[in-house]
Amino acid sequence: MVSCLVFLVAACQAPITNSLLNHFTEHVINNLNNSSTLEAHCKSKDDDLGLRRLAAGTEFNWTFRVNFWSTTLFFCDLRWANGHKAFDVYCPDDQFLAKKCAYNFCRWSARDDGIYAFSEKKNHYVLAHKWDPK
Ligand SMILES: *[C@@H]1O[C@H](CO)[C@@H](O)[C@H](O)[C@H]1NC(C)=O
Ligand SMILES: *[C@@H]1O[C@H](CO)[C@@H](O)[C@H](O)[C@H]1NC(C)=O
Ligand SMILES: *[C@@H]1O[C@H](CO)[C@@H](O)[C@H](O)[C@H]1NC(C)=O
Numbered sequence: 631m632v633s634c635l636v637f638l639v640a641a642c643q644a645p646i647t648n649s650l651l652n653h654f655t656e657h658v659i660n661n662l663n664n665s666s667t668l669e670a671h672c673k674s675k676d677d678d679l680g681l682r683r684l685a686a687g688t689e690f691n692w693t694f695r696v697n698f699w700s701t702t703l704f705f706c707d708l709r710w711a712n713g714h715k716a717f718d719v720y721c722p723d724d725q726f727l728a729k730k731c732a733y734n735f736c737r738w739s740a741r742d743d744g745i746y747a748f749s750e751k752k753n754h755y756v757l758a759h760k761w762d763p764k
Contacts, residue, residue, distance in 0.1 A: 655735040656719055657691045660684040661746075662710055668740050672706040672719065696722070708740055713761025715745060730758055 660668040668684045672692075682690045696702055704720040718726070719736055730736060732750035739746040739755055746755040 652696060653693055653734065654696050654720065655691055655693045656704060657689050657735065657737040658682075658684070658706060658708070658719070659689040659737060659739045660686055661739045661741050662686060663742050666710050666712075666742075669709045670706055671708075672704060674702060674704045674720075694720075706738070708738075708745065709764075710740070710761075711764075712742070713764055715759050715762055717745070717759050729756075 656672070658668075658670045658672065660666075662668055663686075665686045667686070670682045670684060670690055672679045672682075672690075674694075677694075679692060684690055694702065694704075702720060702722060703718065705716060705718045707716040708714060719738055720731075721727070727736075728751050729749055730747040732748060735748075737748035737755075738758075739748070744757050744761055745759040747758040748754070749756045
């Protein structure tokens with residue numbers, strides 16, 4: 631777990647060119663079937679957003695300011711009855727943002743078969759992570 635997050639952080643160190651970004655919103659959405667509850671624990675280096683329990687069909691969102699040097703990094707640990715996953719939800723990297731986010735938001739949709747990200751490039755949700763078994 632710890633080594634995994636260290637790896638994710640390391641994989642995220644890349645220069646950013648879209649410094650026009652200012653406010654950025656993250657959405658974590660429970661789109662699991664069968665009324666499954668989703669637990670989300672999201673953090674950055676400086677902020678711990680606490681453990682959130684999301685009922686089916688609800689979301690948790692937060693907005694933050696992207697600093698000029700863009701060292702902001704957020705990651706979440708999501709878990710439900712059939713799996714869990716820890717992954718970066720905001721990474722100041724153009725490729726990450728183009729593939730997994732839109733111009734000023736990321737939408738992470740937890741579904742039975744994995745976690746989907748809304749890709750601005752594709753204009754629809756794409757499977758970003760499969761669940762690790764519990
Ligand atoms: C959710 O319910 C459907 C229909 O009853 C079932 O096929 C499916 O296996 C259930 N999924 C989970 C994760 O329990
Ligand atoms: C953020 O989440 C709340 C529920 O927690 C919801 O009412 C609100 O519409 C969401 N905001 C956006 C911009 O989606
Ligand atoms: C449950 O979720 C999966 C993956 O999101 C979806 O393909 C399926 O149609 C959903 N419905 C049921 C009843 O399992």
